[in-house]
Amino acid sequence: MKYFPKIEDIYTAATTIKQVVADYTPLQESIRYTKQYDANILLKREDLHRVRSYKIRGAFNKIYSLSPEERKKGVVCASAGNHAQGVAFACNHLKIKGTIYMPSVTPQQKIEQTQLFGGDWVTIVMKGDTFDDSYKASMAFCLENDKVFVHPFDDPKTIEGQATVGLEIIQQTTAPIDYVFVAIGGGGLAAGLCGVFHQLSPSTKIIGVEPEGAASMKTSIENGINTELEHIDKFVDGAAVQKVGDLTFEICKKYLHDVITVPEGKVCQTILDLYNRDAIVVEPAGALTLSVLDLYSEEIKGKNVVCIVSGSNNDITRTAEIKERALLYRNLKHYFIVRFPQRPGALKEFVVNILGPTDDITHFEYSKKSSKENAPAVVGIELKSATDLQPLIARMKANNFFGDYLNDKPDLFQYLV
Numbered sequence: 001m002k003y004f005p006k007i008e009d010i011y012t013a014a015t016t017i018k019q020v021v022a023d024y025t026p027l028q029e030s031i032r033y034t035k036q037y038d039a040n041i042l043l044k045r046e047d048l049h050r051v052r053s054y055k056i057r058g059a060f061n062k063i064y065s066l067s068p069e070e071r072k073k074g075v076v077c078a079s080a081g082n083h084a085q086g087v088a089f090a091c092n093h094l095k096i097k098g099t100i101y102m103p104s105v106t107p108q109q110k111i112e113q114t115q116l117f118g119g120d121w122v123t124i125v126m127k128g129d130t131f132d133d134s135y136k137a138s139m140a141f142c143l144e145n146d147k148v149f150v151h152p153f154d155d156p157k158t159i160e161g162q163a164t165v166g167l168e169i170i171q172q173t174t175a176p177i178d179y180v181f182v183a184i185g186g187g188g189l190a191a192g193l194c195g196v197f198h199q200l201s202p203s204t205k206i207i208g209v210e211p212e213g214a215a216s217m218k219t220s221i222e223n224g225i226n227t228e229l230e231h232i233d234k235f236v237d238g239a240a241v242q243k244v245g246d247l248t249f250e251i252c253k254k255y256l257h258d259v260i261t262v263p264e265g266k267v268c269q270t271i272l273d274l275y276n277r278d279a280i281v282v283e284p285a286g287a288l289t290l291s292v293l294d295l296y297s298e299e300i301k302g303k304n305v306v307c308i309v310s311g312s313n314n315d316i317t318r319t320a321e322i323k324e325r326a327l328l329y330r331n332l333k334h335y336f337i338v339r340f341p342q343r344p345g346a347l348k349e350f351v352v353n354i355l356g357p358t359d360d361i362t363h364f365e366y367s368k369k370s371s372k373e374n375a376p377a378v379v380g381i382e383l384k385s386a387t388d389l390q391p392l393i394a395r396m397k398a399n400n401f402f403g404d405y406l407n408d409k410p411d412l413f414q415y416l417v
């Protein structure tokens with residue numbers, strides 16, 4: 001192994017970041033999750049930083065470590081949003097010029113916050129569709145202009161800064177921690193936690209959590225080699241990378257107890273539950289760790305469990321998509337091609353005779369074709385219970401309204417919906 005974080009370097013990082021992270025982020029008991037899983041569930045609220053994520057730790061530790069000559073050159077980074085805000089804040093605080101590359105699909109909220117924290121000390125460049133696209137462009141710019149690159153995860157100083165989360169957890173608890181659940185994007189936080197707990201609490205099991213559509217760490221560990229994914233789902237933008245770090249992969253491969261994936265729709269339901277039931281606002285990556293507790297329900301029973309809530313940089317304009325994905329995951333939202341007879345009263349017949357008493361039409365696209373016997377419409381229907389689906393389809397077929405079911409046809413679904 002080329003690198004493993006030394007505990008003395010992590011303590012040094014903890015002293016360094018006190019300049020911008022004066023107090024420990026809270027470690028709070030979740031009454032709801034504790035009751036639900038019959039375990040002591042603690043939330044490490046990394047979403048409560050000024051930049052709303054733990055990324056400030058690694059970014060500041062790295063930039064602060066630069067020599068005067070390196071600081072004068074300026075820094076460059078690539079980020080889907082949270083690391084960008086940490087770098088921007090550090091640049092402003094230390095008066096160092098920074099150029100920040102972000103994917104074009106980055107939520108507007110994260111772009112605006114990055115500019116707010118960086119002020120006149122940072123320049124934002126929107127490039128590519130994924131973090132990996134931005135990363136490649138930023139590295140090229142960095143080399144051409146002889147600047148210092150601040151890696152979001154695959155750098156010793158970044159890893160040591162993120163590792164201070166683990167130091168805080170240990171110092172905030174009296175009883176031994178049995179499990180720590182941590183979201184994985186590039187693996188910087190997970191690698192840092194492995195470093196801390198292996199040296200200070202080796203019996204603690206570190207469980208990594210990735211979105212199902214971007215399982216780069218899990219894939220790499222299964223393959224035994226750091227593997228770049230060809231395609232990823234970018235929805236969980238804070239944890240959607242095509243390839244994890246080389247340093248972080250080697251650490252996580254050896255020291256993670258397990259890596260679990262979670263469907264993006266399930267993450268969305270967790271976001272809604274945290275907001276509606278706990279008054280906690282999280283971004284998709286911040287909900288990952290709580291979304292998988294049911295998969296470990298037997299193992300964690302009666303145990304002390306920490307879930308790291310990694311960030312809360314969520315754009316309110318994404319709420320409709322979050323709700324949609326949650327409904328699709330729970331099998332409560334369904335899309336059909338419905339074939340309507342070309343006669344007056346056909347729509348009324350569909351509403352009265354086909355829909356169930358609690359079914360609701362939420363999407364409807366239709367164009368009348370006067371020369372056709374039947375005309376197709378794309379119809380979205382929200383159900384109260386997943387068990388209502390098959391009776392609905394049966395009524396459509398019995399009355400010759402059924403054309404096709406779109407939910408299990410992803411290509412057609414993306415094109416039509």
